[in-house]
Amino acid sequence: MKILRGTHHRRLLIVPLLFFFLSDFADAQSPYDSVARRIAATALTQNYTIGLLKELCAVGPRLSGSPQAAKAVAWAEKTMKRFGFDNVRLEPVTVPHWVRGPKEEAVAVPSRMRKIIPLSVTALGGSIATPKKGITAGVVEVRSFEELHALGDAAKGRIVFFNRPMDRGQMSTFSAYGGAVDQRGSGAVEAAKVGAVAALVRSMTTTIDDQPHTGGMRYAEGVTKVPAAAVSTLDADALSALLKTDPKARVRLVLSCETMPDIPSFNVVGEIRGSEKPDEVVVIGGHLDSWDKGDGAHDDAGGCSQSIEALRLLKELGLTPKRTIRAVMFMNEENGLRGGTAYAAMDRPGEKHIAAIESDEGAFAPRGFGVGDSTAHAKLKAWEPVFAFMNADRIVLGGGGADIGPLARKGVPPIGLNVESHRYFDYHHSHNDTVDKVNERELALGAAAMAVLAYIISQEGL
Amino acid sequence: MKILRGTHHRRLLIVPLLFFFLSDFADAQSPYDSVARRIAATALTQNYTIGLLKELCAVGPRLSGSPQAAKAVAWAEKTMKRFGFDNVRLEPVTVPHWVRGPKEEAVAVPSRMRKIIPLSVTALGGSIATPKKGITAGVVEVRSFEELHALGDAAKGRIVFFNRPMDRGQMSTFSAYGGAVDQRGSGAVEAAKVGAVAALVRSMTTTIDDQPHTGGMRYAEGVTKVPAAAVSTLDADALSALLKTDPKARVRLVLSCETMPDIPSFNVVGEIRGSEKPDEVVVIGGHLDSWDKGDGAHDDAGGCSQSIEALRLLKELGLTPKRTIRAVMFMNEENGLRGGTAYAAMDRPGEKHIAAIESDEGAFAPRGFGVGDSTAHAKLKAWEPVFAFMNADRIVLGGGGADIGPLARKGVPPIGLNVESHRYFDYHHSHNDTVDKVNERELALGAAAMAVLAYIISQEGL
Numbered sequence: 001m002k003i004l005r006g007t008h009h010r011r012l013l014i015v016p017l018l019f020f021f022l023s024d025f026a027d028a029q030s031p032y033d034s035v036a037r038r039i040a041a042t043a044l045t046q047n048y049t050i051g052l053l054k055e056l057c058a059v060g061p062r063l064s065g066s067p068q069a070a071k072a073v074a075w076a077e078k079t080m081k082r083f084g085f086d087n088v089r090l091e092p093v094t095v096p097h098w099v100r101g102p103k104e105e106a107v108a109v110p111s112r113m114r115k116i117i118p119l120s121v122t123a124l125g126g127s128i129a130t131p132k133k134g135i136t137a138g139v140v141e142v143r144s145f146e147e148l149h150a151l152g153d154a155a156k157g158r159i160v161f162f163n164r165p166m167d168r169g170q171m172s173t174f175s176a177y178g179g180a181v182d183q184r185g186s187g188a189v190e191a192a193k194v195g196a197v198a199a200l201v202r203s204m205t206t207t208i209d210d211q212p213h214t215g216g217m218r219y220a221e222g223v224t225k226v227p228a229a230a231v232s233t234l235d236a237d238a239l240s241a242l243l244k245t246d247p248k249a250r251v252r253l254v255l256s257c258e259t260m261p262d263i264p265s266f267n268v269v270g271e272i273r274g275s276e277k278p279d280e281v282v283v284i285g286g287h288l289d290s291w292d293k294g295d296g297a298h299d300d301a302g303g304c305s306q307s308i309e310a311l312r313l314l315k316e317l318g319l320t321p322k323r324t325i326r327a328v329m330f331m332n333e334e335n336g337l338r339g340g341t342a343y344a345a346m347d348r349p350g351e352k353h354i355a356a357i358e359s360d361e362g363a364f365a366p367r368g369f370g371v372g373d374s375t376a377h378a379k380l381k382a383w384e385p386v387f388a389f390m391n392a393d394r395i396v397l398g399g400g401g402a403d404i405g406p407l408a409r410k411g412v413p414p415i416g417l418n419v420e421s422h423r424y425f426d427y428h429h430s431h432n433d434t435v436d437k438v439n440e441r442e443l444a445l446g447a448a449a450m451a452v453l454a455y456i457i458s459q460e461g462l
Numbered sequence: 463m464k465i466l467r468g469t470h471h472r473r474l475l476i477v478p479l480l481f482f483f484l485s486d487f488a489d490a491q492s493p494y495d496s497v498a499r500r501i502a503a504t505a506l507t508q509n510y511t512i513g514l515l516k517e518l519c520a521v522g523p524r525l526s527g528s529p530q531a532a533k534a535v536a537w538a539e540k541t542m543k544r545f546g547f548d549n550v551r552l553e554p555v556t557v558p559h560w561v562r563g564p565k566e567e568a569v570a571v572p573s574r575m576r577k578i579i580p581l582s583v584t585a586l587g588g589s590i591a592t593p594k595k596g597i598t599a600g601v602v603e604v605r606s607f608e609e610l611h612a613l614g615d616a617a618k619g620r621i622v623f624f625n626r627p628m629d630r631g632q633m634s635t636f637s638a639y640g641g642a643v644d645q646r647g648s649g650a651v652e653a654a655k656v657g658a659v660a661a662l663v664r665s666m667t668t669t670i671d672d673q674p675h676t677g678g679m680r681y682a683e684g685v686t687k688v689p690a691a692a693v694s695t696l697d698a699d700a701l702s703a704l705l706k707t708d709p710k711a712r713v714r715l716v717l718s719c720e721t722m723p724d725i726p727s728f729n730v731v732g733e734i735r736g737s738e739k740p741d742e743v744v745v746i747g748g749h750l751d752s753w754d755k756g757d758g759a760h761d762d763a764g765g766c767s768q769s770i771e772a773l774r775l776l777k778e779l780g781l782t783p784k785r786t787i788r789a790v791m792f793m794n795e796e797n798g799l800r801g802g803t804a805y806a807a808m809d810r811p812g813e814k815h816i817a818a819i820e821s822d823e824g825a826f827a828p829r830g831f832g833v834g835d836s837t838a839h840a841k842l843k844a845w846e847p848v849f850a851f852m853n854a855d856r857i858v859l860g861g862g863g864a865d866i867g868p869l870a871r872k873g874v875p876p877i878g879l880n881v882e883s884h885r886y887f888d889y890h891h892s893h894n895d896t897v898d899k900v901n902e903r904e905l906a907l908g909a910a911a912m913a914v915l916a917y918i919i920s921q922e923g924l
Contacts, residue, residue: 041631168903169503171852207902365827365882367853390633391829391882394853420827420853420882422903440669441630441884 032386032459036452039313040390043448048312050440052079052305053363056288057295057435063125064289064332065097065263072288076268076304076329083312085270085327093342095332097263098126100292101256106200106229108239109136111248119239120232122212123257124184124201125291125335126219127228134254135159135198135227141243145182145190156195159251161243162187163202163236166425173206173421174361180204181215188228189220198253199228202236204425210234211430214291216335227255267339271326272311274458280323283356283412284310284454287333287403294433298424302363302443304329306417309444310451321458323354330403333360337402344406353412355462357450358401362427363443364419366392369453370399376413376462383456392449394418413462415453417446494848494921498914501775502852505910510774512902514541514767515825518750519757519897525587526751526794527559527725534750538730538766538791545774547732547789555804557794559725560588562754563718568662568691570701571598573710581701582694584674585719586646586663587753587797588681589690596716597621597660597689603705607644607652618657621713623705624649625664625698628887635668635883636823642666643677650690651682660715661690664698666887672696673892676753678797689717729801733788734773736920742785745818745874746772746916749795749865756895760886764825764905766791768879771906772913783920785816792865795822799864806868815874817924819912820863824889825905826881828854831915832861838875838924845918854911856880875924877915879908 043049059071073090080088100123108117140155142148143164148155162183170176180202187199203213212230219225231239242249268288274280286303290296307327314321331339355376357369368387371377377397387393400414408414419442427433505511521533535552542550562585570579602617604610605626610617624645628638642664649661665675674692681687693701704711730750736742748765752758769789776783793801817838819831830849833839839859849855862876870876881904889895 040633044633045629045631047630167507168509169507171502171506173903365884391856420904422827422907423901426901439885439888441635442882445884 030386032452032456035319035455036386037389038317039451040445040448042317043309043313043444044441047440047444049305049309049444049447050438052308053297053301053438053443054435056301056304057297061292061294061296062288062290063292064095064265064335065260066292069265069289069331073266073268076288079308080268080270080327084315085311086273088270090266091269091343091346093265093267093331093338094262095265095338096336097260098335099258099260101129101258103254103256104229106231106251106253108242109250109252110242110246112246117238117242119235120210120212121229121253122214123255124217124228124230125214126217127188127255127257128225129257130198130227130253130255134252136250136252137197138248139243139251141240148190148194151194155191158196159198159200159253160187160191160196161200161239163240165202166204166206168206173425176206177204177425184215184230185217188217188226189223192224192226196226198226200251200253201228201230203230203233205233205428206425208233208237211432213428213430214293215429227253229253229255265331267331267343268329269326271324272314272321274323275320276322278324279350279352281351281353282323282325282454282457283328283353283404283407284325284450285328285330285403286359287330287339289332289334291334291429293429294431295435297433297435297438298362298427299429299433300333300360302438303359306359306363306443306447306450309447310454313448313451314455319455321455323458325454325458333403340403341406344410353407355413355415355457356404356407357415357417357454358404359417359446359450360401361416361419361421362424363438363446364421364423365442366390366446366449367418367420368392368394368396370396370416370418371413372398372400372408373413379462386452386456387449390445390449417450419446492848494914494918497781497917498848499851500779501913502907502910504778505771505775505906506903509902509906511767511771511906511909512900514770515759515763515900515905516897518763518766519759523754523756523758524750524752525754526557526727526797527722528754531727531751531793535728535730538750541770542730542732542789546777547773548735550732552728553731553805553808555727555729555793555800556724557727557800558798559722560797561720561722563591563720565716565718566691568693568713568715570704571712571714572704572708574708579700579704581697582672582674583691583715584676585717586679586690586692587676588679589650589717589719590687591719592689592715592717596714598712598714599659600710601705601713603702610652610656613656617653620658621660621662621715622649622653622658623662623701625702627664628666628668630668635887638668639666639887646677646692647679650679650688651685654686654688658688660688662713662715663690663692665692665695667695667890668887670695670699673894675890675892676755677891689715691715691717727793729793729805730791731788733786734776734783736785737782738784740786741812741814743813743815744785744787744916744919745790745815745866745869746787746912747790747792747865748821749792749801751794751796753796753891755891756893757897759895759897759900760824760889761891761895762795762822764900764908765821768821768825768905768909768912771909772916775910775913776917781917783917785920787916787920795865802865803868806872815869817875817877817919818866818869819877819879819916820866821879821908821912822863822865823878823881823883824886825900825908826883826885827904828852828908828911829880829882830854830856830858832858832878832880833875834860834862834870835875841924848914849911852907852911879912881908
């Protein structure tokens with residue numbers, strides 16, 4: 001793309017410029033059109049959001065219970081006070097405290113060669129450790145739990161290697177994730193049920209890279225706990241290739257992770273009090289904690305910085321909402337959901353939550369909102385045209401966010417910010433999730449979209 | 463974002479999954495719905511496009527006349543033949559041959575301190591060199607040509623520093639570019655008109671970075687040629703701050719660039735012959751040349767790899783078009799447009815071009831198409847629903863591409879692939895434009911969108 005010049009090029013260029021000009025100043029189709037444009041232009045021009053994100057990421061990865069998570073709490077409180085939010089406070093929540101420990105490694109040991117092949121692995125969150133010397137066992141590769149259970153005794157005493165890839169043909173990477181993540185969440189349980197000694201899971205990413213992507217796993221009552229680790233997609237492909245020619249190859253896995261006693265932490269809350277119905281509350285939030293990889297930039301420093309920025313934008317522009325808009329930085333989304341649960345469980349006399357908006361799908365260009373309540377969806381869909389100028393006007397049925405799930409179970413309509421999802425799983429839960437992967441404009445525009453929606457709901461109710 | 467679990471979460475998750483399922487298998491609304499889905503799923507799953515882009519970028523930056531540009535021609539020809547395209551050929555075009563030379567540097571020299579301040583600069587494409595020892599002169603900072611001309615003699619013998627930023631508040635970064643790029647294109651001419659000795663231009667980017675962003679500039683008949691360079695936005699801000707406190711500060715600028723004699727090169731052309739009306743042609747293309755910075759990954763290895771992949775996808779899926787679809791890799795878009803001009807000027811007896819599609823706005827997620835012809839726009843707009851599943855259904859009036867401009871002047875409707883534009887000028891014409899900035903899914907989806915549109919036009923006419 002170069003400079004356009006000459007008569008013809010000038011004419012071609014004028015058409016889109018004129019289009020933008022006209023659409024900027026056309027008669028407002030709703031009272032919120034000009035408000036939305038002011039919010040977006042301010043977000044893009046002042047460009048605060050990326051600064052907030054960098055501040056939060058500078059504390060490091062923020063796994064629940066870690067010193068960095070505590071620093072993130074302090075940062076959020078200080079930042080909300082700095083911007084003059086109302087009623088800034090910490091709400092206590094007790095969180096799990098799982099630590100990765102100093103050692104995690106794996107190698108493939110071919111049966112007929114001396115050479116060992118290092119595998120890029122990482123413990124799944126919540127996993128127990130292996131014995132100190134590790135677990136060395138044969139490997140059985142499967143693509144599904146059905147395939148595993150059909151094996152009978154074949155997995156007994158072995159390591160189960162769950163290697164079903166995310167389906168790259170899906171348009172939504174979240175759909176692809178939903179179609180593969182059972183292996184990570186339940187692989188260890190299903191492996192233990194057939195007598196296996198550990199689970200090795202192909203990383204949840206749509207790309208082929210050398211980074212293991214961690215994430216939550218769980219054990220089940222009455223089922224033996226076995227260690228579980230993610231392996232990079234590159235090494236998953238290598239291991240799979242090895243097993244085809246050498247089915248007797250073994251893997252040695254060493255993990256030193258540990259679950260410590262629960263530990264006190266906090267949700268961080270601040271708000272702009274509503275001028276007419278202050279007891280009706282619109283929550284807008286993200287989660288402060290992250291996995292202990294990269295900076296947790298997209299997951300979910302993005303959502304936190306956007307939620308704070310959304311309130312700051314309203315204050316900056318003098319837009320006092322009729323109902324209270326409350327920013328909530330949730331703790332412990334990744335491995336316990338204790339923050340979201342505690343927030344919803346807390347007794348708040350006289351208060352009524354009318355909506356909860358979360359940004360937790362990565363800080364990419366906003367495309368619209370997913371509304372997990374059909375009545376609310378029908379009402380909000382009428383406001384789609386307000387978001388058209390920022391290309392974020394797809395208000396679809398279905399969505400929300402993990403942290404606002406407990407509110408949703410109490411009847412509060414959950415709303416998730418939907419974004420261009422193609423890049424998300426390149427970074428998700430891995431060392432790749434760093435500040436440099438966030439574009440400042442896309443991040444800021446997400447903040448603007450959230451501010452506009454929260455403001456409309458605060459004025460119109462839901 | 464973590465694994466969703468529990469009854470409530472499962473319900474929330476099912477809604478979007480069901481939505482995708484239903485929309486995948488709903489009764490087709492047009493004969494092209496299922497074709498479009500097959501094309502997109504194949505592009506994402508086979509993931510050829512990123513491989514093509516990496517191959518092209520591996521030859522290095524490809525400024526017209528450079529050995530790398532010649533290698534790019536050879537690559538394009540070989541690749542089209544490898545995929546079995548019809549009538550693969552080189553079409554000769556003579557191109558300008560400007561070279562940057564070994565030395566480009568600048569420093570600010572405060573009037574009251576011994577310390578000099580290095581400025582990150584790069585010659586603008588087409589600039590003449592400075593004398594070997596450089597040009598050292600006082601600096602006058604302006605934000606517009608009007609401001610410059612109002613200064614009277616004040617710029618005489620000095621360096622004009624054009625420092626009007628791109629307007630970050632614009633939703634389209636291309637609009638912001640259009641509002642600032644006159645400084646780069648015409649700054650040297652306007653500076654020379656008032657007796658200045660050089661032009662220093664704030665880089666065309668929406669972000670603040672330490673990289674100078676190059677790009678084309680031009681001289682005018684009868685106006686003295688003075689050297690012109692871009693300065694990084696970071697150093698533009700620093701220089702501006704210095705001049706506020708020290709208006710007598712000087713800048714020393716050294717450029718060693720040179721315009722060599724014109725040199726032979728080629729457009730590379732290959733096609734799938736139409737089964738019913740082979741003489742009616744839909745062009746689909748990008749440009750092989752790039753600036754001599756980074757890899758030219760987004761500008762425009764993306765458009766080249768997408769155009770080749772679009773044809774490959776149709777062949778892969780056995781979709782033989784009724785009219786000919788022709789991939790054209792244009793040469794010399796960046797500093798001459800000789801390839802686009804030569805393609806349009808060539809006598810092609812019996813042939814009729816019915817549309818030309820270009821991808822040259824970066825290899826980001828596709829949002830739709832810009833059509834630079836109102837009749838064609840009205841017809842194509844009817845196909846918007848076909849592109850909805852890939853979120854690329856905004857078919858707007860206004861657009862095209864530089865390479866297909868000469869075809870447009872002959873009456874061929876020009877169509878540009880429109881993408882999510884927020885990131886583009888972070889990379890554009892700088893060392894930042896490298897392969898790692900391209901997301902393989904977004905790139906592939908752009909190829910799919912082009913393939914679908916070209917196929918529809920080939921079947922339906924335009």
